[in-house]
Amino acid sequence: MINSHPQITSSKTIIICLVLLLFIASCKEGESLPNSAPETQISIESINLSGNNRLNSTVNLTWFGTDIDGYIQFYEIRIGDKDWFKTQTQDSIFLFDIEPNQDSTDIDFYVRAVDNEGVKDPTPAYLKVPLKNSTPEVYFEEASLPLDTTNLVITFRYMASDPDGDETLKKCFIRANEGSWSEIDLNQKLVSLLPVNPSESGVGDAKVYYGLEKESSHTIDGFNNGGENIIQLRVEDIANTSSNIDSTPPIFVWSQTSDLLVIGGHNNRIDKEYQTLVNNNYTSADFINYAKNGGLNQPRFWNPDFRLLSEQYDKVFFHTDEGNFSNPLTGADGKLLDFAAPIIQGLIDNQKKVLVSTAFATGTNIDIIGGVLSIDSFTSSRGQAFFENDSFAKSKVDGFPDLQPTNFLLAIDPFYYSQEAEALYEAHLTPNGGWTGPKTIAIQRRSTEGDVNLVLFTVELHKLDKLSSNQNQLISKIFNETFNW
Numbered sequence: 001m002i003n004s005h006p007q008i009t010s011s012k013t014i015i016i017c018l019v020l021l022l023f024i025a026s027c028k029e030g031e032s033l034p035n036s037a038p039e040t041q042i043s044i045e046s047i048n049l050s051g052n053n054r055l056n057s058t059v060n061l062t063w064f065g066t067d068i069d070g071y072i073q074f075y076e077i078r079i080g081d082k083d084w085f086k087t088q089t090q091d092s093i094f095l096f097d098i099e100p101n102q103d104s105t106d107i108d109f110y111v112r113a114v115d116n117e118g119v120k121d122p123t124p125a126y127l128k129v130p131l132k133n134s135t136p137e138v139y140f141e142e143a144s145l146p147l148d149t150t151n152l153v154i155t156f157r158y159m160a161s162d163p164d165g166d167e168t169l170k171k172c173f174i175r176a177n178e179g180s181w182s183e184i185d186l187n188q189k190l191v192s193l194l195p196v197n198p199s200e201s202g203v204g205d206a207k208v209y210y211g212l213e214k215e216s217s218h219t220i221d222g223f224n225n226g227g228e229n230i231i232q233l234r235v236e237d238i239a240n241t242s243s244n245i246d247s248t249p250p251i252f253v254w255s256q257t258s259d260l261l262v263i264g265g266h267n268n269r270i271d272k273e274y275q276t277l278v279n280n281n282y283t284s285a286d287f288i289n290y291a292k293n294g295g296l297n298q299p300r301f302w303n304p305d306f307r308l309l310s311e312q313y314d315k316v317f318f319h320t321d322e323g324n325f326s327n328p329l330t331g332a333d334g335k336l337l338d339f340a341a342p343i344i345q346g347l348i349d350n351q352k353k354v355l356v357s358t359a360f361a362t363g364t365n366i367d368i369i370g371g372v373l374s375i376d377s378f379t380s381s382r383g384q385a386f387f388e389n390d391s392f393a394k395s396k397v398d399g400f401p402d403l404q405p406t407n408f409l410l411a412i413d414p415f416y417y418s419q420e421a422e423a424l425y426e427a428h429l430t431p432n433g434g435w436t437g438p439k440t441i442a443i444q445r446r447s448t449e450g451d452v453n454l455v456l457f458t459v460e461l462h463k464l465d466k467l468s469s470n471q472n473q474l475i476s477k478i479f480n481e482t483f484n485w
Helices: 006-026 268-279 302-310 336-349 468-482
Strands: 039-042 058-066 072-079 085-087 091-095 104-115 125-132 137-140 149-151 154-161 169-176 182-184 190-195 202-210 218-225 231-237 251-254 260-265 286-289 315-320 353-357 375-377 384-386 393-395 421-427 430-432 440-446 452-457
Touching: 039 104, 039 125, 058 072, 058 104, 058 125, 137 231, 154 169, 154 231, 154 302, 169 218, 182 202, 182 218, 190 218, 190 302, 218 251, 260 268, 260 336, 268 286, 268 315, 268 468, 302 336, 315 336, 336 353, 353 468, 421 452, 452 468
Parallel strands: 149 251, 260 286, 260 315, 315 353, 353 452
Antiparallel strands: 039 058, 058 091, 072 085, 072 104, 104 125, 137 154, 154 190, 169 182, 169 231, 190 202, 202 218, 384 430, 393 421, 421 440, 440 452
């Protein structure tokens, strides 16, 4: 477009130039121009949200500043009517507080730049931040729960979160059945429940254990020992908003009926043989078969689950074969005794009595359980040792009966024992293929007070059944005499 007033434009230019010349002339030689204040801007001018569309309390904000005659040294931020605070950054994630019992609020956010001469922006940038409080969440880690039945102990892991940021979580509560809600530590995500009186059936109190701690933190009521339990959790955030309640499926908890716990790692048929053997020779026992359901019966957490359970008993009988199992939670592979070894060591150290009957596959690594069970080593000889059904195992300790297998046993596991143990049984073995090695198939070990607190057989006891009366006498001897201290 052609300018139709060239004379007017020219006159304005002349006037501006004259004003500038007069201003320059008024300044003394070497005098600096006055410092200009910096300007500040927030990256967004407004947040036009309302209702359920409001932001949660964790918000990412950015800002910047300009200074025409210097540079920005730092920024100052103020939230609401609180004091200004200094920052060198130009962005941050803010966790804003929402007042308790309110589901929404507006936050006044101010930021101002400070230039290299310390001059602050006199008109700070401002943003109203509309917030809503989000509902926190809590849930049981399903894979960590026991199956629908367990003995004494319920151990589980749980998760808790909040869309506003996990920092906004304030409290976690637990309840057993219709009992009272009780607060638990939000920082402890592995929890075990154990009845205060393990041998008393009915509704009562349960101890709460965190992680691998050996002492309980407190107790809760409403726990049904010898019956079904539904455990519930809920959490609250800093605005007192409560999550939905998460519940376990019903879990039947068997109470304690004896001072003897029998842990099985065999199939159902063999497991019943051990039950009969124990029931015929001891007043009563509590039985668990960890091999049942393809190994799904075993503890998800051997420690603390199996530790808390076994500590309630005076005597533990652990019978298993040489097979490997996978942990249902972690997928870790190993013999049941590999998983149980640290707990067995703890039982022995705390004056409990333990009988172990097991077998070992050729080349089994005993690094984990060797020291616990007083096994020094196996022979490195080639060939195998046979235990024929017309041969005997004879005790090296007075009062124990001779033992004999019904079937011809191939590749049995005699061993060299550690110096703190003593031989309990030696077997008459038939070497094959050039085999040479020890004769010991069972040992016993004593406490510092001289009492026997560990008996180990590396030929499974159910196979030493040709002389059934002697087999029964052995079980009675161990539980009613050797372990009766």
